[in-house]
Amino acid sequence: MMAEQNVIQAVMPGEEDGLGVEAMIARSYERYYATGLYDRRYPKHNARSMAAILEVGGKARSILDFGCGDGRYTLPLLHTTQAHVYGYDICPMGLSGLKTRLTNENQLDRVTLVQGPVDDYTQGNPIDLAIIMFGVLGHVAGRANRIAILRRIRTLLQVEGEGRLVISVPNANRRFRTEQREHDALRIAGTPEKPALEAGDILYARDNDGERIELFYHLFTPETLSAELREAGFGDIVMRVESVLSESAVTRSRLCAAADALLYPVTPLALGYGILATARA
16 A cells, blocks of 8 residues: 555645536546546547656656656556656646556655645655646636746756656647637627636637536647747747647547657647646756
């Protein structure tokens, strides 16, 4: 079993009054995990993204997996590096799933799980690699809030001097075009649907046996992602296509993964399903 001191919990704002945006988003994802739909759609990590992480951070001594969920990247990092891995998430069920998956691991001393929302993602310990994968930053409402998170992470990375960030986000040019039009129209009319208040914000739904699970997303272009990273103080930003086909297809089907590998070299950044970026603190 995981040592108790390696799990940190915090009370979510808005738990009692139901008004907190973070709490609302966390509860939506709690349901997404609880139905098993998330794991069915995304059964494993994206191999190309993992290769990019190891390319810049394979020798990292300490890694933050921000928005780790049930460990799609945490566990591969534990297996492929010698780093101490901090897994941070605001969804108790995601972390509970990761704890269960960790019970058979023999290197639990190299994992610390932190349940948010808290401002300290690593118990104050410095890191030399941070990852924010598979659109996690897009589930944070408000540009100012996203930049504040990036700045906190950069502060942890700066302690090590040469810290690196790997991040993937949903591409607005490819994702949820109907929802984008709907929410753009609502904002223009002055009647935005909370918390989709800013350009690029949408609400979308996943259906599970007739149950509708509504989720928030902020969609990025290469330009808006670069702008947020630079405002947070990151430099040496390098962007690439994360995948051409959908993440669900690439991670569930070998045939789709093979097709994606053929399309990848000829697909411009603007047309990728996701945008993958590396940056230096």
